[in-house]
Amino acid sequence: MAEIAEAAQPLLERATADELKHYYYQMLLLRRFEERAGEMYVKAKIGGYCHLNLGEEATIVGLMAALTPDDYIFTNYREHGYIIARGVPPGPVMAELFGKETGVSGGRGGSMHLFDRKTNFMGGYAIVGGQVPLAVGAAYALRYQGKPGVVIAQMGDGTTNIGAFYESLNLAKIWKCPVLFFIVNNGYGMGTSVEAGSSEPDLWKKGASFRVYGERVDGTDVLAVRDVVRRLRARAEAEGEPAIIDAVSFRFRGHSVIDADRYRDPEMVRRGRELYDPIRKFSTLLLDHGVVDDAWLKSVADRVEREVQEAIDFANNSPDPKFEDLYKYMYATPVPNTPTAEDAIRAVKINHGEF
Amino acid sequence: MPVITYRQALNDTLGEELARDPNVFLMGEEIGVFQGSYRVTEGLLAEFGPKRVVDTPIAEEGFVGVAIGAAMLGLRPVVEIMTINFILVAIDQIVNHASKIHYMFGGQVSVPLVIRTPSGGTGQLAATHSQSFENWFAYCPGLKVVAPATPYDAKGLLRAAIRDDDPVIFIESLALYDTKGEVPEDDDYVVPIGVAEVKRQGTDVTVVSYSRMTAVALQVAQRMEQEGISVEVVDLRSLRPLDRPTIIESVKKTNRAVVIAEDWYSYGVTAEIAATIQEEAFDYLDAPVQRVAGLEVPLPYAKELSAASKPNANSLIYAIRQVMRGTKRLR
Ligand SMILES: Cc1ncc(C[n+]2csc(CCOP(=O)(O)OP(=O)(O)O)c2C)c(N)n1
Ligand SMILES: [Mg+2]
Numbered sequence: 254m255a256e257i258a259e260a261a262q263p264l265l266e267r268a269t270a271d272e273l274k275h276y277y278y279q280m281l282l283l284r285r286f287e288e289r290a291g292e293m294y295v296k297a298k299i300g301g302y303c304h305l306n307l308g309e310e311a312t313i314v315g316l317m318a319a320l321t322p323d324d325y326i327f328t329n330y331r332e333h334g335y336i337i338a339r340g341v342p343p344g345p346v347m348a349e350l351f352g353k354e355t356g357v358s359g360g361r362g363g364s365m366h367l368f369d370r371k372t373n374f375m376g377g378y379a380i381v382g383g384q385v386p387l388a389v390g391a392a393y394a395l396r397y398q399g400k401p402g403v404v405i406a407q408m409g410d411g412t413t414n415i416g417a418f419y420e421s422l423n424l425a426k427i428w429k430c431p432v433l434f435f436i437v438n439n440g441y442g443m444g445t446s447v448e449a450g451s452s453e454p455d456l457w458k459k460g461a462s463f464r465v466y467g468e469r470v471d472g473t474d475v476l477a478v479r480d481v482v483r484r485l486r487a488r489a490e491a492e493g494e495p496a497i498i499d500a501v502s503f504r505f506r507g508h509s510v511i512d513a514d515r516y517r518d519p520e521m522v523r524r525g526r527e528l529y530d531p532i533r534k535f536s537t538l539l540l541d542h543g544v545v546d547d548a549w550l551k552s553v554a555d556r557v558e559r560e561v562q563e564a565i566d567f568a569n570n571s572p573d574p575k576f577e578d579l580y581k582y583m584y585a586t587p588v589p590n591t592p593t594a595e596d597a598i599r600a601v602k603i604n605h606g607e608f
Numbered sequence: 609m610p611v612i613t614y615r616q617a618l619n620d621t622l623g624e625e626l627a628r629d630p631n632v633f634l635m636g637e638e639i640g641v642f643q644g645s646y647r648v649t650e651g652l653l654a655e656f657g658p659k660r661v662v663d664t665p666i667a668e669e670g671f672v673g674v675a676i677g678a679a680m681l682g683l684r685p686v687v688e689i690m691t692i693n694f695i696l697v698a699i700d701q702i703v704n705h706a707s708k709i710h711y712m713f714g715g716q717v718s719v720p721l722v723i724r725t726p727s728g729g730t731g732q733l734a735a736t737h738s739q740s741f742e743n744w745f746a747y748c749p750g751l752k753v754v755a756p757a758t759p760y761d762a763k764g765l766l767r768a769a770i771r772d773d774d775p776v777i778f779i780e781s782l783a784l785y786d787t788k789g790e791v792p793e794d795d796d797y798v799v800p801i802g803v804a805e806v807k808r809q810g811t812d813v814t815v816v817s818y819s820r821m822t823a824v825a826l827q828v829a830q831r832m833e834q835e836g837i838s839v840e841v842v843d844l845r846s847l848r849p850l851d852r853p854t855i856i857e858s859v860k861k862t863n864r865a866v867v868i869a870e871d872w873y874s875y876g877v878t879a880e881i882a883a884t885i886q887e888e889a890f891d892y893l894d895a896p897v898q899r900v901a902g903l904e905v906p907l908p909y910a911k912e913l914s915a916a917s918k919p920n921a922n923s924l925i926y927a928i929r930q931v932m933r934g935t936k937r938l939r
Contacts, residue, residue, distance in 0.1 A: 300732030300911060352732065352910035363734040363909030379736045380694065381666045414665035415697070442666055444642030450665035516641050574910045579917070583905065592904065600903055604915075606922035608929070 259480040264542050267476050273544050276318060276475050278553050280310035280532050283334040285561045286343055290333065290350055290364075293565065294510045299350045302379075303364045306334035307505035308473075311531030312437055313338050315478025316405065316500075319486055323402030325373040325395075327388040329409055330365035331437075332377035339372045343560060344567035353571035360574045361582065381442075382415035384408065385434070389421045389495075392430035396493060403431040403489045411442020413456050422463040422495070429493030433485055434460070436497065438472065439504035444516040457499035465495050472500030473531035503529035576601040609790040617759035617791050618648050618724075618780070621766040622686065626656050629684060632770060635662040635675055636688030645690050646726065646785055672698035672723070676706045676775075679721040686770060689725040692741050692779070699744070706775040707750030718773040722766075726780040727755075728820055728870045732914050735906035740871035742819075743880075745777045746847035752801050753847040755779035757822035759789040761845055764799030772801060779847075781820040804851035806858060810840030813864040813928055816855055816881050818844040821868045821919065828924045837932060847877060855881065856888045863894040864934065866927045868919055873901040895934020898927035 259267070268276070287305040294303050306313060309331075317338040320326070328335050333350070337343055341357060349356025350364050358368050365379035375391060378384035388406030395402055412418060413436060425432050436456050440447055447454045457467035470481045478500055485496040503525040507514035514522065539545045579597035602608060612620070625632050638645050640653035640663040653661040664671040668689060675685035689695045695702070702723070710718045729738025746753040752774055756762040762780075769776035807822060808829050817825040822843040829839035842858050844851065859865045865885050867878040878899040885897050903917040 301734050301909060302737065349909075352913075354910075358909075360910035360913070361735075361906075361908045363732060365736070366734060366909070379734070380697070382697075411666050414667050416667065416669050417697075443638050443645070445638065445663060445665065449641075449663065515643070574908065574913055576913065576916060579903065579905060579908070579913055597903075601916045603923050603926045604917075604920060606925070608926050 260477060264538070264544070267480070270544050272318075273539060274549075276314050277532075277535055277539060277545070278557070279314045279338055280475065280535065281553055281557045282343065282560065283310045283313060283337060284532055285557045286337060286347070286564070287333060289561050289565060290347070291510050293350065298568075299364065300352070301363050301365065302330070303350065303510045304331035304508065305506060305510065306331060308503045308526070308529060308531070309437055309439060310334065311475040311535065312472035312478055312500045312502050315475040316435060316482050318475070318479040319482035320405070321402065322373070323400070324486075325375050325388075325391045325402065325404045326407065327375045327384040327391065327405065328377050328407040329381070329384060329412065330377050330379040331409070332367055332407075333364070335407065336367045336369055336372075336374045339369070339374050341369045341372060341374065343564035347564040347568040348571045351568040351571070352573065353568055354574045355567070355571040359582070382408070382412050382417040385412070385417050385421045386424070389425045389430050389432050392425065392432035392495075393428060395431060396429065401490060403433060403486050405433050405435050407435045407437060409442055410436060410438040410440065410447050410456060411445060411450055413459055414450050419463075422460050422465050425495040426463050426465050430495055431489040431493050432495045433482065433489055434465070434495065434497045436499045438499050438501045441504055441508070443508045443512070455499075457497050460497045465497060467497035467499060469499040469501060472502035473529050473534060475531065475535060502531070609792050611788050612759055612791050613785065614759045614762050614787050614789070615646070615648055615785040617763040618766060619650060619652070621763045622649065623652060623655065625686070625767065625770045626652065626660055631682060632684045632686060633660045633662060634686050634688065635664055635671055637664055637666060637690050639663060639688050644688070646782065648724070648780075648785070649688065668694055668698040669701060673701040673705070675721055676701055676709075676719055679719045680709065680717050684720045684770060686722045686724065689723060691737060691782075692725045692727040693737055693739050695723070695725055695741065702745070702751070702775070702777075703748050707748050710774065711750055719775045720773045721775045722769045722778055723775070724766075724778040724780060726782045728781050728783065729907055729914075729918060730783045732909055732911055733907075734909040734914070738907040740869070740902070742777065742779045742847055743871055743875070743877045746850075746877065750775070751848060752776045753779065754801055754845060755819040755847060756799070756845060757784070757807075757817075757819050757843050759787070759791050761799050761805075761843075763791055764797050765801065765845065767796075768798040768801050771798070776801065779819055783820050784823065787823065799845065802846045802849035802851060804842055804844045804846065804854040806840060806854065807843040808839065808841040810838040810862065812838040812862055813866060813931055814840045814842055814855070814858040814862045815924065815928070816842045816844065816865065816867045818847065818869070818877075821870055824919075824921055824924060825868060828921050828928070831921075831925070832928060837928065839928065850880070850884070852884050852888065855884060859885050859889045860892045863892050864931045865893070866898045866900060866924065866931055868900040868924050868927070870902055870919060872904050873899065874904060876901050895931045898931045900924050900927045
């Protein structure tokens with residue numbers, strides 16, 4: 254079992270001290286970004302639906318640590334952490350949540366629809382399951398063009414119940430697409446537990462009838478996630494062999510910022526946050542191995558605090574998209590009889606009662 | 609008469625129909641344990657149990673198909689689709705199967721199914737979560753499509769829909785759930801499917817609307833009165849069948865018409881109504897029919913852009929002013 258071999262290695266053979274410190278920094282950055290995003294939502298700086306990655310930091314950072322710049326990532330709408338861990342600065346991400354022109358999607362997408370072409374972050378998708386076939390398609394394109402790299406099809410546990418997932422597994426396998434179906438198993442899809450929603454609650458087994466290999470990993474263990482992704486990634490890239498990764502974690506809060514989480518026992522949630530906090534677990538590990546000390550942890554906390562505040566300031570000080578640009582991204586190829594900037598200005602005036 | 613919210617009217621009706629007919633059952637994502645994404649089914653799992661209030665996995669195509677099949681054997685499923693955006697995953701079952709089964713099999717079996725779902729957008733829900741697709745279903749013969757604007761109509765139409773033997777798409781609106789209105793108690797009234805209502809009498813211009821836009825039209829009508837313009841509001845209530853006679857009768861009286869809907873302008877509901885008016889009341893019109901609808905973009909997230917892309921009271925007032933500019937022809 255490769256999994257056990259990986260875990261049995263001494264810590265500093267699995268990663269350098271600098272790598273370990275970087276993972277810690279990234280996880281803490283995601284944690285604070287999300288906590289502050291939740292606050293900004295309450296202050297009505299952020300609208301719509303907003304889903305946080307709290308509790309999933311190790312899953313995200315471990316995944317990204319295993320990827321190369323050639324790889325592509327498609328996610329669901331709970332994706333702030335992915336785009337940041339992939340290398341996009343927190344400022345433009347926060348600006349997108351604020352609906353600003355400087356946001357990663359130009360303020361057009363919002364929390365659920367982040368995108369960054371430069372890092373091959375191919376989008377957050379808010380219709381459950383929608384991103385899964387797209388990811389297979391991207392993998393198909395890599396294969397077709399003979400390019401290196403793999404594609405990550407990130408999704409939640411609840412998403413493994415939708416038809417598109419199964420069609421995607423089959424297509425990926427018969428067409429040898431280098432794609433990893435990366436399940437963020439936080440135990441719930443809204444108020445539905447994995448056990449209530451899935452006849453096969455061992456989600457990594459769901460590829461069995463498609464002969465797609467699957468594996469479960471502790472999603473609160475950043476190194477374990479990184480290592481399993483590395484291993485299956487290499488095989489996907491070399492052999493066009495898709496695989497499922499079922500990364501188990503614990504959802505710290507309600508489904509979205511506005512979900513009061515009434516359907517989960519508060520005591521269970523309190524204990525879950527204690528037991529499955531990936532950051533606390535990792536800081537203990539680093540301290541125990543003498544990789545870091547308390548002063549270092551404090552300095553990282555300060556740095557993260559400052560960076561997230563800078564992101565908020567950047568978002569606050571950014572301009573809104575202009576009304577005249579309402580139709581700007583409508584089509585890639587301009588053709589006659591599509592609405593213009595003048596049309597936008599005229600329509601907005603009417604809408605604002607300026608007539 | 610008691611004043612209750614639109615949400616309460618729906619919740620009460622679902623409870624009453626569950627109690628009335630053992631073949632009625634509810635199905636949908638997060639309707640039970642979670643109490644409904646928008647709390648329309650709150651308390652019903654506790655009252656009726658998991659046989660009658662069925663939580664589903666995220667599998668719209670599957671469970672909508674299951675509901676259709678169950679309806680063919682005489683059950684009366686009332687399915688909730690969390691928002692109309694997600695119904696697209698199930699549209700094949702609805703359009704290729706539910707709508708056709710009674711006709712295509714020579715009337716041997718019917719599909720007494722209701723699909724409830726909120727349509728439209730509020731509060732920066734962005735491109736994938738703010739759409740209006742009721743016209744897609746209204747386009748399809750074999751379906752019935754209703755879209756109540758008030759708690760009274762919500763109750764009466766939901767009763768009618770559940771007791772109807774055909775598939776009914778029941779359009780709700782996030783922005784209406786908290787609105788209030790009078791609803792009689794201990795009164796088993798139904799609002800007939802396929803019948804519009806003149807919600808406000810007027811003489812100068814007819815505004816045709818449904819669902820949330822009827823609420824907007826009624827507010828605007830009040831404001832216009834202060835400007836000396838008398839607005840009649842025809843609330844469609846049903847999109848299929850469409851009550852053309854009520855629309856035409858009103859336009860023949862006022863000689864002017866504005867049609868407002870939240871969906872996109874081209875190929876939307878307003879196009880159908882405007883075409884109907886010019887076909888059946890052309891000689892009565894004193895001005896071209898005006899249409900008010902959503903701007904044709906995937907709804908942007910940014911607050912101001914988002915708000916500006918949806919029709920509102922201002923856009924309706926503008927259209928009313930335009931249509932009033934036409935001079936009255938002598939007949
Ligand atoms: C097709 C579709 N159905 C329903 C929804 C509403 N919805 C949004 S997220 C969600 C739960 C998804 O759960 P999971 O896949 O476990 O992801 P998580 O939110 O836990 O990250 C649901 C039902 C949707 N967006 N799309
Ligand atoms: Mg989940």
